[in-house]
Amino acid sequence: MRARQSLRSARLADPSPDSSSLDPHVSTRILAGRLWRGYLARYWPGLALALAAMAVYSGAQAGFAFSVEWIFGGLSGEEGAPSLGAVARFAPVIIIGLAVVYSASLYVSTRLTARAALSALRDMQNDMFDKMTALDFAQLRGQVAGQYMARFTNDVTVLRETLTRAAKGVRDAVTFAGLCAVMIYYDAVLFAAVIVIYALVGVFVARIGKLLRSASRKAQEQAGDLTALIGESVSGARMVKTYQIEPLERARASAAFDERLSVLLKMAYTRALNEPVIFVAGAAAIAVIIAVVAARIGAGATSFSEFAGFLTALVMLSQPGRGLGTLNAVVQEGFGAFERILSLIDAEPAVKTAPDAFDLPPGPGAIRFENVSFAYADGSKAVAGVTLDIPAGKMVALVGASGAGKSTLMNLLPRLYEPGEGRILIDGEDIAEVTLRSLRARMALVSQEAVLFNMSALENIAFGNPAASRADIIRAAENAAANDFIAQLPNAYDTPLGEGGANLSGGQRQRVALARAFLKDAPILLLDEATSALDAESEAKIQDALKRLTQGRTTLVIAHRLSTVKDADMIVVMDKGRIVETGTHDELVERQGAYARQAALQLV
Template sequence: MADQSTVSLARRLWRDYLVRYWPRLALALAGMAVYSGANAAIAFGVEWVFAGLSGAGDDPAPLGRVASFGPLAIVGLGLVYAGALYAISRLNAGAALSALRDIQNDMFDKMTALDFAQLRGEVSGQFMARFTNDITVLRETLNRLANGVRDALTFAGLCIAMLWFDAILFAIVIVIYAIVGVFVARIGKMLRGASRKAQEQAGDLTALIGESVSGARMVKTYQIEPLERARASDAFDERMVVLKKMAYARALNEPVIFIAGSAAVAVIIGVVAWRISSGATTFSEFTGFMTALLLLSQPARGLGTLNAVMQEGFGAFERMLSLIDAQPTIKNAEGAFDLPPGPGAIRFDNVSFSYGDASKAVEGVTLDISAGQMVALVGASGAGKSTLMNLLPRLYEPASGRIFIDGEDITQVTLRSLRARMALVSQEAVLFNMSALENIAFGRPGASRAEIIQAAENAAANDFIAQLPNAYDTVLGEGGATLSGGQRQRIALARAFLKDAPILLLDEATSALDAESEAKIQDALKRLTAGRTTLVIAHRLSTVKDADMIVVMDNGRIIETGTHDELVENGGAYARQAALQLV
C-alpha cells in the first residue's frame, strides 16, 4: 500500500478503533483539563505567596494568611494533580489496550481470510511481527499520544498563565519554541522511514529464528551451526544499524528542547531586569512567570519526543493496515449459492494454471471422476499433482478452464459450502497446541464427545489416545510434538472421519510412516474411503495399485489414465515406474 500521511493514519486509528471507547477517552480528557488547571494554578499560587511575602503587588496577602493557607493550597493542588494523573493513566490505558486487542482481531480475521497463495507469498515471520513487535510499538505510541494530549493542555494552560503575567516575555518564549519545532519535525520525518524498516527487519528476524528452531535436527546433523550463526549475525548487525539511527535521532529531541528552554531563560533574565526597573512588571509576577516557564519544560519535552514516537508507531500501524486492508482474490462470486448435496462427482474441464512464471503447473487437464471412485495421481515431483488437488477446494484459481462438482461450477458456489464437502489428509499432519479432543473436533465443530471418540476408533487412534496422561484431554504440544508421526497421522484421519465429507483428498498421507504405522493407517483409510470420491497423491505405487483409476502426470499434463493392470500392459511411463518399485 502507498505511504499514508500522519494525519490520515491518525484519522483511521480514531475512526476505526479509538472512537469505540470515546466515553473513557472523554473522561480522560476531563481529567487532563483538571490536571492542566492544577499546573497553571501552581504558578498563580507561587505568585500569590511571593506577593504576600514581599508585600508587593496591588493587593498583597497578609503574612498570616500566606502562612496559613499557602501550605494547604500547595498540598491541595498536589492531591488534585496526583488524582487526575492516576485517573488519566487508567482510563487511557484501558482504551488503548482495548483498541489494540481490536486491531489484533482484525489482523487475524483478515489473515485467515486471505488466499492460500497470499499467505505463502509472505514469510510467516512478517505476519508474527505484526502481532508482536508492531503491536508493542503502537501501544507505546498510544500511551504517548494520551500523554501528548495531556501535555498539550498543560502547555496551553501554562502559556495562558505566562501571558497573564507578562505578554512580552511570553512572546520571547513562543518564538524560541517555534524555531525548535522545525527541527523536531525533521527528526520525526526521518524516524518514520527508519521505523518501517525496523518493523520489517523484526519480521525477518522472527522468521530466521523460527527456521533455526524448527530445523534444528537438520542444522545439527549437517553441522551448519556456523552458517546459521553467520546468517543471524548479519541480520543482527543490519538491525543494529537501523536501531542506532533511530536511537541517535531520538536522542536529539530532549537536548534540543533543553537548549530551547535554556535560551528562553537566558533571554528572559536579560529582559526582565529592564522590565522590573521600568515598572512594567513586579518581582512576584516574574516569579510566577518563571514558575510557569519551569513547569512548561516537562510538557514541552513530552511534546518534543511525541513526534518521534508517533512516527514510529504510525509506521507500525501502516504495516498492520497493509494486512487489514488486504483483499482475498478468491472469494464468493456475486449471487453465489450453496453447493447442493450430492455424491461428489468431479470434472476438470480443460484446466490450466501457472504460479506466475512462464511455465504452467497444470496445462489443459480434462478429467472425469465418478462419484465414489478412488483416483490416484502419480508422477514425478513437479508434475502438477498437488496443484491439481489444490484447485479443487479453490486454494488457487485456474487461469483457464472450469471445475465441476456434481455438475455445478465451483466458482459459482460459496466457498463455505464447497469446502464443507471435502476432507483433507496430507503428508504432514497439522496439529495444534490443544487437546487431542479439540484437534479431532476441528473436523466438525460442535460434535459430541461420543462422536469424536467414535471417529478416533475408526482411525485406529483411540487406543493410544486412551494411554495419554489425560486421555482425550491431553494437550498435544506445538505441532503434536508429544506424538509419533504415525500417531499424528491417525489424529488427522480421525478428523476426516468426523467431518464425514463425500470428497476425500489424500496428499501423500502414508509416505513418511514406518511399516507398522502405515499398515494401521491403510486399514483406517480403507474404512474412510469406502463410498467416498477420493483423490489420492502417492509416490509409492503399492499404495494406489488398487485405485479405480490411475492418472499419470508429467509437466502439468495428463499423459496416461487407466487401472494398474491396464497401464502396466500399455508399457508406458507408469509401467516403467512400476517395474522399478513393484518387484
C-alpha cells in the first residue's frame, strides 16, 4: 500500500503532457529515426518505388549532360564526334525522350511520397488523439486547450511541409549524386574545385538550421497560446460585449500578434540567408571553373564538348544544390514541431489500470472513503484525511463553501484523480486494484455544465450506452423529461444539437445529460450541481426526473443550494478538505454548527 501511495504521489507531482516531452536538445538523427520507425517505415513499399523513380529521374538529368556533350561534339566537328546529319536526326528525339522520362518519373515519385507522408501524418494524428483521450483529468487540465489544438493543426502543418520537402530532398540528393558522378567522369580536377566551395557553405547552412529549429519550437508554442486566446474571445463573447472589454481583448490579441511577428520575422530573416549564400557559392564555383578550364583546355586535358557537358551538369546541379541547402532549415523547423507532437504521443497517463487489475464484481454500490487525502501538483491540499461510508442505495450530499474539496472528493471516485494517501472501496474492493473500464461502467455523472457534442440528440444520449436501441434512447429521454422538446426539433432525435448543445436552452441541455444517465442505468450516480444554473421551471422538471433517476441508486450529490438536498439520507459538510459535520438535515440544524448557519441564510 505504501509503495502504491508513493507512486501515486510521484505521478501527481508532474501531470502535464509536456513534462514527458523529449529533451529539447535531442539530435536530428534520433528524431529522424523515430519518424521513420514509428510512421514512415510501414509505407516502405511505396517509398521504395518512389526511390526507384527518383533514380530514373536522376538518370534522365545525367542523360541531358551527356546529350549536350554529344550534340556539341557534332556541332563543333570534333574528331570521333557524330555528323551534323546525325545530330539533326537524333538530337530532337533524344531530348524529347529524356524530357518524357524525366517528367513521368518526377510525377510518380511525387505521388508516391505524398501518399506516404500524408498517411504517416494521419497515423500521427490518430496516435495523438488516442493518447489525449487516454490522459487523465489532471493532465488534460494541466494545459490550455489551445496547445492541444495547435498540435493537431499548426504542428502537423509544419511537419507536413517538412515531409513534403524531405521527399523532394531525397530526390535532390539522388540527382545531386548522379550529376556529381557525371562531373567526375568529365573532369575530376574541376569537380574537386567545385566541391570544396560547397563543403564550406554546408557548415554555414547547418548553423542556420540549428537557429531555425529553436525558433520553430517557440513559434509552435505561440501558435497554441494564440489559438487559446482566440478561442476564449469567441466562447466568452457574451461577457466581452456585456462588460465592454473589447479594447482589453484587442490589446491582448495585439500583444500576442506582435510577439508572434517577432518570432516569425526572426525565422524569416534566418531562412533568407540560405539562398543568397548558396547563390554566391555557385557564382564562386563558376568563377573558379572558368579559370581552371581555360588552363585545362590549353593543356589538352579536356575538350570543349566535354566542358560543355561538365558545365551542363554543373548548371543542373544548382537546383538540387539549392534544394538541399534550404532543406536543412525546413527539416529543423519540422522537427521542432515533431518534438511537440511526440511530447503528447509519449505522455503516460498518471491514472491507469494496474497490470494485475480485475473487473469490479457486480454489487449494490456501497462506497467507503478510507483516510483519503489528495494534493494538487502545486502542493495545495484539496482533501485531507477523509473517511466516509456511503451505504448502497442511499443519497449522500456534499455541501460547503467553494474550495472545500467537494468536487475533488467526487472526482476521486471514478479515478479522475488518484489519492495521495488512503484508499477508496466500492462493495469492499479497492478501486485502485480494479480495471478503469469496469469501475467507470458502474457510474453515471451529471454535472453543472451539461457536456454535449455537435452531434444528433440521439447520439448525444447514446453515449450513456452505445449499444442501446433507438427505443431505449427514447425511453431514457422520456424519463428525463426531454422527449417532448426533442420531438419538436426539425429532425427530432436526428437533429444536430450544435457545438456544446448551442441549439438548446440550459434546461434542455441538462435534460439531455440526464437522459444519458438514465440510459446508462449505473448503480452509482454522481450529481455535481446538476440544477444550480437553471430557471425555476426547468429546475422543477429536472428535480422530478432526478427523483426517478436516484431511486434505488447510490447517489453522491454536490449542491450549494441546501433546498435541493434537504431530503438526502446523509449530508456531509466539508471545509478546507475535511469533513466537519455529518447527519440528516434535521440533525445538523439541531447541532447549530456550520450547516445550521448556512441553512439559516438560505432556508428562510
